Amino acid sequence: MVLTLAEEEQWQEFSRHVEWAERFCLIILFVEDALLAGQFLQRLQNQLQGQVSSLHILKPSRPESLAADIFEDLRRCLVPHTIVPCWLELHQHRSPEWQRALDNFFARFNENRDRIRRDYPCPFIILLPVAYKSRLREIAPDLWSVRNHTDELRLSQQAPVRRSYHEYVTPKSGATPLTVSEQALMRPEIREWQRVQSLEMADDERFLVTIDAFDEALESGQWALAEGLAQQLLTLSHNILADEGETTSALRKLGIALDGLGNIEKTMGRYDAAYQAYVSCLQIDRELTTNANPQILRDLSVSLGKVADIDSILGRYDAAYEGYAESLQICRGLKDCLGDSPQALRDLSVLLNKVADIDKILGRYDAAYKDYAESLQIRRELKDRLGGSPEVLRDLSVSLDRVADIDKILGRYDAAHTGYAESLQIRRGLRDGLGDTPGVLQDLSVSLDRVADIDKILGRYDVAYKGYAQSLQIRRGLKDSLGETPEMLRDLSVSLEKVADIDSILNRYEVAYKGYTENLRICRELKNRFRVTPQILRDLGIALEKQADCLCRLGRDGQALAAYQECLPLLERLQAALSYDEYPERIAKIKQAIADLDK
Secondary structure, eight states: OOOOHHHHHHHHHHHHHHHHOOEEEEEEESSOOHHHHHHHHHHHHHHTSSSOOOOEEEOOOOOHHHHHHHHHHHHHHHOTTTOOEEEEEOOOOOHHHHHHHHHHHHHHHHHHHHHHHOOOOEEEEEEEEEGGHHHOOOOOHHHHTTTTEEEEEOOOOOOOOOOOOOGGGOOOOOOOOOOOTGGGGGGGHHHHHHHHGGOOHHHHHHHHHHHHHHHHHHHHOOOHHHHHHHHHHHHHHHHHHHHHHOOOHHHHHHHHHHHHHHHHHHHOOOOOOOOOHHHHHHHHHHHHGGGGHHHHHHHHHHHHHHHHHHHHHOHHHHHHHHHHHHHHHHHHHHHHHHHHHHHHHHHHHHHHHHHHHHHTTTTOOOHHHHHHHHHHHHHHHHHHHHHHHHHHHHHHHHHHHHHHHHHHHHHHHHHHHHHHHHHHHHHHHHHHHHOOHHHHHHHHHHHHHHHHHHHHTTTOHHHHHHHHHHHHHHHHHHHHHOOOOHHHHHHHHHHHHHHHHHHHHHTTTHHHHHHHHHHOOOOOOHHHHSSSOHHHHHHHHHHHHHHHHHHTTOOOOOHHHHHHHHHHHHHHHHHEEEEEEHHHHHHHHHHHHHHHHHH
């Protein structure tokens, strides 16, 4: 169902109230169009999917016990420390019996509003018939006065309107001149972009030069320059669209510009903005597939994957899996159509890994292993056919890691160590050949950690410590040279934790405490500075728990108790968002620790 522009504005206003709610929030929707209400519900479920809150849906069916049923349901679904929005559907019922039931429910709600606001600190979304609006004001005047948002979902007489392509993400106005560092100018693509700035040039040609410069700026960690170039690409693409009209070529350039914007927004941790850019790009690619050729189909596959990447980051795993699976289906179709070309094979291997990543997250290890192994086989074949180019070798190392990840999870440590060690050898070779580029160093640090993980499991603590320490040194250097992106900060936090783990195992608790404390500071910084994702909360929970464990060993019981008490609601909040058990053992352990320390 496509919303009209007015309905889209209604949805945006409604969703903001739900998203911003940190305590009791009363939202009342008076419904004439049940299909529109259903669309709001579906969108809200998608928005909340995988977040640390979910949606509790109530559809009462018995008017004679309406009030009792609702309040009992609310009591059962209450999760400590967690905002769980409640969606209460009362708009379908219009009989006199239901009218009396509604009157009774809202009279009780009105009388107990202060207790309800205290005991149920979450958004209440109540759907009612339009005709009940005046009655509600009469029955529950005090409740009406404290409502946060009210709207009417009316039947629309307006046909849905497709946005003009000029209404997609637009360039920021008043862009400042870009400053290019000496380090950036070492890249020939960026030098070429700077050279042509003063030259008269067609927008089409300037777009090609700018996209090359943008790619290099993004790869080399020149974030400010990449952001500026992304805005230039948007401006150029809109100019080309205005000159050429909605041609396939002009629309593809707009899609490329939106994809680039999404890439830099994602890198900087601005996931909502990245999602908006990627979705706009995906919408263009879907419309272009009416005249599909292999390149347009590949563009569509890439866009599906980019949108799914953000879904995965934000914990919307079902949506991510759906996007990756559709993209994988396109890749298999292109391979069947084009044959075993290197590009078709590489695209297929990438999507196999992404689908398997979600399977791994959701505990479907056999399915994940199967797809990872197929991807690894493809990449070994590409290496045999194409030789050891940097891209081919890096792809191979990634697949080796993925297969080894499953081996590690399933306790096949020798196989995991073999895979990780081969990957590490490749990445050391890439460093020798390419030098200390950010991408090479980041990959190397990951491989060092993974090999050390197995050494740690097998009790080779000195060897593990050496690998972790080398990885930590690399990540400190990357942070100093590239700045504090979410990925950079998280990588540093992981390394600090791993080094501290070995110190703790070897009874060096004061040293371990120092590492855990720095790790916790970074985790708090990530939570405070960037969009809170499930990963950020998981990391913060682990950091608090490990610091508390270390404080216990140091005899600092008061500080340990405070850390455990901060950790517990985080874990309960994370568990409440899941449909399967992941945290009960840790929750039980921390509750016991709190009880022991609080005696």
